[in-house]
Amino acid sequence: MTVQTSARESYRPPYQVTNSAETIMRFPFPFPEDIYMYSMNVEPHIRSGPVAAMRNTFDIDEHYVAECAEKARILQEDPKRCIVLPHMREAEWDFVELAMTTLSDQYPQHFSLRREGLDWHWVNRLLGYEQSFVFGDAGTLPLPPFEYMARQMQGDFTLHDQREDDLWMDGGMVTAQADWSLKFDLGMSFRQWHAPVPKAAEMGVFDRGLRFLLMLQHEKPVRRLNWTMTINPRLDTSPENFMVWGADRASVTPENVADKVHLRVELQTLYRLPRSNAILFSIRCYLMPVRDIMRVGKWRKRLHRVLRDLDPALSSYKGLDLYRQTVVDFLAPYDDGAPLSNGIQPDAEQPENVLAPAA
Amino acid sequence: MVERSGYPAVIASVDVLTPTLRKFVLVAQGGRFPAVSAGSHVVLGFGDEARRYKNAYSVVSATPDGRELSVIVRRAPQSRGGSVFLHDKAQDGTPITVLSSANLFPVVKKARRHLLLSAGVGITPFLAHARALETAGADYTLHHFCRPEEKPAFEALLASLPPARIFIHDRPPEDVGMKQRMAEENIATHLYFCGPEGFMNWVEQTAAQIGFAAAKVHSEHFFVPEGGQPFTVVLAGSGQTIEVAGDETLLEALENAGVDAPCMCRGGACGACALEVLDGVPEHRDHVLTEQEKTEGRTILTCVSRARTDTLTLNL
Ligand code: HEM
Ligand code: FES
Numbered sequence: 218m219t220v221q222t223s224a225r226e227s228y229r230p231p232y233q234v235t236n237s238a239e240t241i242m243r244f245p246f247p248f249p250e251d252i253y254m255y256s257m258n259v260e261p262h263i264r265s266g267p268v269a270a271m272r273n274t275f276d277i278d279e280h281y282v283a284e285c286a287e288k289a290r291i292l293q294e295d296p297k298r299c300i301v302l303p304h305m306r307e308a309e310w311d312f313v314e315l316a317m318t319t320l321s322d323q324y325p326q327h328f329s330l331r332r333e334g335l336d337w338h339w340v341n342r343l344l345g346y347e348q349s350f351v352f353g354d355a356g357t358l359p360l361p362p363f364e365y366m367a368r369q370m371q372g373d374f375t376l377h378d379q380r381e382d383d384l385w386m387d388g389g390m391v392t393a394q395a396d397w398s399l400k401f402d403l404g405m406s407f408r409q410w411h412a413p414v415p416k417a418a419e420m421g422v423f424d425r426g427l428r429f430l431l432m433l434q435h436e437k438p439v440r441r442l443n444w445t446m447t448i449n450p451r452l453d454t455s456p457e458n459f460m461v462w463g464a465d466r467a468s469v470t471p472e473n474v475a476d477k478v479h480l481r482v483e484l485q486t487l488y489r490l491p492r493s494n495a496i497l498f499s500i501r502c503y504l505m506p507v508r509d510i511m512r513v514g515k516w517r518k519r520l521h522r523v524l525r526d527l528d529p530a531l532s533s534y535k536g537l538d539l540y541r542q543t544v545v546d547f548l549a550p551y552d553d554g555a556p557l558s559n560g561i562q563p564d565a566e567q568p569e570n571v572l573a574p575a576a
Numbered sequence: 577m578v579e580r581s582g583y584p585a586v587i588a589s590v591d592v593l594t595p596t597l598r599k600f601v602l603v604a605q606g607g608r609f610p611a612v613s614a615g616s617h618v619v620l621g622f623g624d625e626a627r628r629y630k631n632a633y634s635v636v637s638a639t640p641d642g643r644e645l646s647v648i649v650r651r652a653p654q655s656r657g658g659s660v661f662l663h664d665k666a667q668d669g670t671p672i673t674v675l676s677s678a679n680l681f682p683v684v685k686k687a688r689r690h691l692l693l694s695a696g697v698g699i700t701p702f703l704a705h706a707r708a709l710e711t712a713g714a715d716y717t718l719h720h721f722c723r724p725e726e727k728p729a730f731e732a733l734l735a736s737l738p739p740a741r742i743f744i745h746d747r748p749p750e751d752v753g754m755k756q757r758m759a760e761e762n763i764a765t766h767l768y769f770c771g772p773e774g775f776m777n778w779v780e781q782t783a784a785q786i787g788f789a790a791a792k793v794h795s796e797h798f799f800v801p802e803g804g805q806p807f808t809v810v811l812a813g814s815g816q817t818i819e820v821a822g823d824e825t826l827l828e829a830l831e832n833a834g835v836d837a838p839c840m841c842r843g844g845a846c847g848a849c850a851l852e853v854l855d856g857v858p859e860h861r862d863h864v865l866t867e868q869e870k871t872e873g874r875t876i877l878t879c880v881s882r883a884r885t886d887t888l889t890l891n892l
Contacts, residue, residue, distance in 0.1 A: 304685040311611070334641045353640065380684045381791055432848050434678050434840060435610060491611040494679040 219279055220327065220343060226283035234450040234504070240279055241509050241568045243269035246561045247444040247482045251522040255417040255531075257425050262440035262486045267562035270484060271440065274319035275370060276501055277327065281343055284371045284393075284452065291392040291453055292368070297400055299364050301376065301388035308376045308388065309363035310353055311490035312497060316366045341369055364390065372501035375399070376490075383407055384430060384496055393452035393502045395445045395481060396536065401456070415530040433496060435489045442561075443483040445535040446544075450479060450504045469540035474547045475508040475572060478540060480520065507544060512568035515557050521548035582621060582673040583609050587666055588644070593729045596651045597697060598663055599636070601644055602672060608642030609674055614708035615681040615701045615796075618647065619842055621673040622661065629658035630675060630828065632842045634700035637707070645674070650697040656803050656823045678840050681796040683709065687766040690716040691758070693749070693779055698771030699730065701796060705768070706737050719743045719754065721775065749778060759786045770796040797845055797863035801825050804859070807883040811835070811892045812854050820882070827878040835892065837878060844880035851876055856888035 321330035331338040350357035367390040375389035391399040402410040448465035591599040633647040724746040820829040830837040840848035844862035862877040
């Protein structure tokens, strides 16, 4: 993946984010079937998958520098987006080790790590950081270990202590969330932080999900895809900033729908951390405008069918009610009703040009 | 993630602690071991041409640079031979593979005080816990119970910890006022225990009598699976038929037949290896299934349990 080394993009007004053909083709489109409902959609996070975004431990793409810059800005405005409770200190170092070893191993052109016993040397060429430190000694890093590393990665991260047969949200850095808040969820249990979600609890999804995660093993990470929609390429749709972005939901028209409405996909990966026995939850967010999804035949047809037939409870929970019909009406003429293959793979080598480029 | 078939190592030293307990120090070959949290076990792969073993043992210590880790193994003559192999055949330089690690017996990090009770080889997870709690500056006390002739060996193992926190008894818990000591604990204390069945039962019942809240009582019922009568398993999905010999577990027989069967603790403690039974009657030997589930006989934990009938049909 080509990574731009300067942040020309903007995830706030005036918005300026573009996706290359490569980024479109590697997008983790979230619908394996024409109909969507919650399920126990958890699979091993191995280094392969139907699209390229799923083939690395932590995915780095062309938006890396811009997303890290946006994250830094949000943290400056609101330092409480990063909180780690004191009993999670070992988990912080687990995170540093997992991130640095996998990034340097999988992207040697961008990151390198030298380890001599507990003396570590880290280089991040994309952000221009170089740091020698003693692993396990927080005083040798410029920031607390989790914060130091999470700032150098796309996506959000939460840390979970395991006790009383439950998982507790006892730390994290959350700056690109779909309308939930770390400040609010901090210290909550698995069922508590999932309380706002409709239907899934009655379906047994959370009971099974929790039981599965309690037995998650080191070096056997798992992944799942979750999705919602966002107006404008805005990473930070937090409840704290609802005043800033909430009204955008009423701004969608047939004329601007292709550019304003984004499918927001979270590639969620979960890891057992070995030193702390904690669980790391990584939420890697991808924003893809309808205009770009249109460029893959299978995806535009399937998006049309899923949105058209979406359960009203899910539509309402995800906040789609004000504009879902506008998107469905826009997509309908491009869906011939032909059967589509199962799975999320694009079934194409290159994006096609269906719409005229945005003005 | 790197998919690998374990971390190669060799045995670097063997310490004879007592006639039945030996400590093995493993050194990683061409890499480093993954970090382990206190209370973890590792699954070790070892053996010779005649027989390969995969057994789980608590990690008693590990160096922070990932070069070394140690386990203590009790010679269990009635087991399927893994511990006998390690006691009788393993020596410096013997190759051994660390196949996986997991922690089924962590301490509650937020607890204000920890009371650790062990007997015999049940000390192993607490050697790691006591050191971690000491490093963290936590409030804890360890009581260990053993036979009089073993006492010096355990004193030596625990010598680096502050004497005020460590009590080694060569008499059973009821004879040294353990019940009274437990009763005097603060309501915030978390209780952990590990040891042979008789000891486990005593602590469990005593804790219940005193009124310890269930959420503050933690135990590791970890044991080496034993053999039994041979039997046959049929895999409903593939129709495959697999013989389980008297000295191997159902899980081992599945693995030897190339079946990718789930597992974690290999000692009847975690439930990860559960498979659905379609026909036949299981002989349950685990500590996970409820009495009702055991009676229903629809689920079997393959790492320890066997069959009462000649044949078991599994939904696999
Ligand atoms: C430690 C692991 C996990 C964390 C930290 C986590 C966190 C969250 C959060 C913060 C939300 C938003 C709730 C809100 O509206 O405030 C959410 C939603 C949800 N979670 Fe999880 N989750 C985890 C694991 C899982 C698993 C394993 C499953 C299913 C197998 C699952 C299924 C869902 C579903 C279906 C939703 C609703 C999403 C939507 O419709 O947009 N979660 N999760
Ligand atoms: S593997 Fe843990 S109970 Fe069988």
